[in-house]
Amino acid sequence: MDLEALWLTLRLAAATTLVLMLLGVPLAWWISQGRGVGRAVTQAVVALPLVLPPTVIGFYLLVGLGPVTAVGRGIARLLGHPLAFSFAGLLVGSMLYSLPFAVQPMVAGFQGLERGYLEAAAGLGMAPRRAFWSVALPMSRRSLLTSTVLTFTHTVGEFGVVLMIGGNIPGVTRTLSIALYDRVGDGDYAGANAIACGLVGVSMVALLVIYWKSALAPGRVIDGV
Numbered sequence: 001m002d003l004e005a006l007w008l009t010l011r012l013a014a015a016t017t018l019v020l021m022l023l024g025v026p027l028a029w030w031i032s033q034g035r036g037v038g039r040a041v042t043q044a045v046v047a048l049p050l051v052l053p054p055t056v057i058g059f060y061l062l063v064g065l066g067p068v069t070a071v072g073r074g075i076a077r078l079l080g081h082p083l084a085f086s087f088a089g090l091l092v093g094s095m096l097y098s099l100p101f102a103v104q105p106m107v108a109g110f111q112g113l114e115r116g117y118l119e120a121a122a123g124l125g126m127a128p129r130r131a132f133w134s135v136a137l138p139m140s141r142r143s144l145l146t147s148t149v150l151t152f153t154h155t156v157g158e159f160g161v162v163l164m165i166g167g168n169i170p171g172v173t174r175t176l177s178i179a180l181y182d183r184v185g186d187g188d189y190a191g192a193n194a195i196a197c198g199l200v201g202v203s204m205v206a207l208l209v210i211y212w213k214s215a216l217a218p219g220r221v222i223d224g225v
Contacts (some may be wrong), residue, residue, distance in 0.1 A: 004171050004196065005179040010176065012162075013155040016094040019104035025144070027184060028106035042073070049097050058164025061093050065165070067086070085167050090175075093165040094155045101150040109143025110136060146210055153206040158201060184194050 005225045022051040027046075031039050049057060076082040083089035113136060126134070137144070159177040166173030168182070176195055183192035 001225050002174075002179040002191075003167060005174050005176045005195075006198070008087075008171065008174065009073075009156055012090055012094055013152045014070045014114025014191060015091055016098055016155045017102075017148055018150045019091070019097055019146060020098060021144075024099065024102035024147065025106055025137070027145075029110055029136070031103070032107050032110035043107075043194040045101050050100050054097060054158070055164055057097055058161040059159070059163045060220060061096070063090070065089055065092065070219065084165055085173060085178045087166075087172060090162050090166045090173055093161045097158060097161045098151045098154045101154045102147050105150065106140065109140040109146075113139055149206045149209050151205055156202055 017057060027042075031043055031046075061182055062084055063069065064071060065075065067082060072082060072084075079088070083092060157177060158175065160183070162173065162175050163181075165174075168174050169176050174182075176199060179193050180195040180199070183189070183195060
């Protein structure tokens with residue numbers, strides 16, 4: 001196992017999950033609370049990474065964050081280096097690519113809430129923001145768990161986006177999926193198998209976490225799955 005790539009992958013997955021939970025939960029709540037063209041367009045944009053090849057996303061990020069665009073040059077002047085081929089660039093790419101896995105389960109969870117609880121909270125004079133934190137979010141904790149686990153594991157397994165935006169720099173942008181690809185290219189199938197088994201193990205544990213309560217309570221469906 002490539003411990004350097006493992007540590008980098010875990011850092012990337014943790015950072016991506018944290019940021020997307022902070023941004024994705026309010027976005028999912030807004031999407032779930034109404035209808036209209038704006039919400040439909042937002043949902044389409046959020047879901048776009050599900051249908052686009054990862055290399056397409058990575059290519060546009062590479063161009064957009066590179067020195068050939070005004071945005072890329074501005075970021076480089078601000079940070080002292082371009083975002084492409086850096087950990088920060090990987091984080092941006094991972095956030096975009098994993099966005100639907102963070103938002104969609106939460107949207108489904110919020111839409112499945114019993115409206116009577118929110119109406120009762122409003123009838124008691126509870127402000128909408130307080131009702132969200134005190135009623136809606138606790139009742140959607142299983143959807144929140146699903147979003148968190150799926151976002152983390154999806155980031156761990158990324159390949160196309162991270163390769164395009166980050167390249168293959170050991171200790172900087174070389175994640176486990178890229179290390180696996182390198183092992184296969186070098187003919188080191190034993191090393192590739194060790195990495196692949198680790199990724200399979202992470203995925204299996206994630207699925208067990210998501211479905212554990214469902215297995216203990218048959219007949220109940222996890223929100224957002």
